[in-house]
Amino acid sequence: MLRASLSLLLLLAACDRPDRKIEQADVSPSSLEMAALKAGVIVDAAKVTVPGLYQRRHEAGRDTLCITPGNGVRYDFGLEAMFGPEEYCRGEGTARRVGDKLILHFSGRSQCLIVARYDGDRVAIPGVVDMKCAELCNDRASLEGVVFPRLPSGPRGPEDVRDRDGSKICIAGD
Secondary structure, eight states: OHHHHHHHHHHHHHHTOTTOOOOOOOOOHHHHHHHHHHHTSSOOGGGSOSOEEEEEEETTEEEEEEEEEOSSSOEEEEEEEESSSSOEEEEEEEEEEETTEEEEEEOTTOOOEEEEEEOSSEEEOOSSOOGGGGGGBOTTOOOTTOEEEBOOOOSSOGGGOBOTTSOBSOOOOO
């Protein structure tokens, strides 16, 4: 019994030697992200231009965000999110990009400011937004958690997209 215990202690001590080299795969997020970028699995958001049409259809309607070039530092945008036949949010304003975020500043009477995630393929509004953003919505509608996936460019530009009433959602940049 003593011999078995001593053998076990020596074995454990050998496993805990500081000079022992363990081969491990580098699984840090940066290396995984770099591999995914190289393989084309994910898009390098830093190399994708922001202007474009972002849209998602669902059983309650259609969520649309269009972004047009602004003055080089900022973009112009318009959005509409539908939550049924009578519930919706609508607004427009200016946006600017900061890393992987889009800062959406709504114009007009609303003081709404939203910091959305941008990954090149979609714009995702966080699950909690400023209370002032409620002014952009009617009834029980809210912009909280709305995601706008990018649509591939087509013959129609974002400037031609219409809301549920037939009005243009996006105004061409100045």
